[in-house]
Amino acid sequence: MWRRTPSSGIDYTMVTAPQPTLLLYFAKPMGFLYSLLFPWNLVLQAIAIVHFIRRRPDNYWLWIILIGGWIGALVYIFAEVLPDAGLLRQSFRTFSRRRRIGELQAIVLDNPSAGNYEELADLYLDDRKFALARECYDKAISSRTDSPDPFYRRGIAEIELGDFTAAVTDLERVVAKDAQYDFHRASGLLAHSYAQTGQPEKANALFRQTTQISTLSETYLNYASFLAAQGRNAEAREWTQRILAKKPTLPGYLRRRERPWFRKAKGLLKQLPAS
Secondary structure, eight states, X not given: OEEEOTTTSSOEEEOOOOOOOHXXXXXXXXXXXXXXXXXXXXXXXXXXXXXXXXXXOOTHHHHHHHHXXXXXXXXXXXXXXXXXXXXXXHHHHHHHHHHHHHHHHHHHHHOOOHHHHHHHHHHHHHTTOHHHHHHHHHXXXXXXXXXXXXXXXXHHHHHHTXXXXXXXXXXXXXXXXXXXXXXXXXXXXXXXXXXXTTOHHXXXXXXXXXXXXXXXXXXXXXXXXXXXXTTOHHHHHHHXXXXXHTGGGSOHHHHHHTHHHHHHHHHHHHHSOOO
16 A cells, blocks of 8 residues: 655655564464364363372473463373373272272181281281281281281381381391292391381391392382481482482383372482582
8 A cells, every 4th residue: 555745745655554473363263263172171180180180290281281381291191191091990909908908807707817917917908007907917827927918018018007016027027037028128128127226237238239230219218218317418319319310311101100209309418408
């Protein structure tokens, strides 16, 4: 479009009509898509946020969910939620486990055998009912003491209940019979129990021996916590970083399983004074 300039009366200036921007070009279809998906877009974000809170992946995912809206939530669901679908089997096992607990509670009233009490104790332990698990292991062990497994599992329950003195007695029995029991986890838990009962020399020696063979994050973290309590902060930092160094090299399903240990390792690392 041309317009006469008022100053000269003969010059012309080209005036272009305003053109729609790229944002305006897409605004209408995007607005239609948003209205079409509402309220499912909010449902997608809610699913993503709940999963993030429960599983605690890398923090950048939270920004993707919040800023990216339903698209960010959908990306998160494909990247993190769907690979965790295998964990749903744990939920089905929970229902099955609780049904079996109910059955065994009735069975032991008529047949209080060591095997029934041990099975019930194992189920209670998996259900994180540690006091009940300990009671059942007590009854199972009083009738049969030839297997290290009930002692080992009772030791785990005692650690969860904070009774480390009792855990030392049970785990010493297990380790004396088989130092490699449960892929050296028994040795690592015994070292942790020594540390919690004021036996630092025994704890240090057993931790050093176990960590030469075992790569369990639980053992590494307990060792790092012990070193930090002893004021050996540089060593504590080194063992904590060994846990976090696993993260880039682990396959996805193992990385998801190890998340609680990564989170605890980061928490311990923040508590350690800077070197």
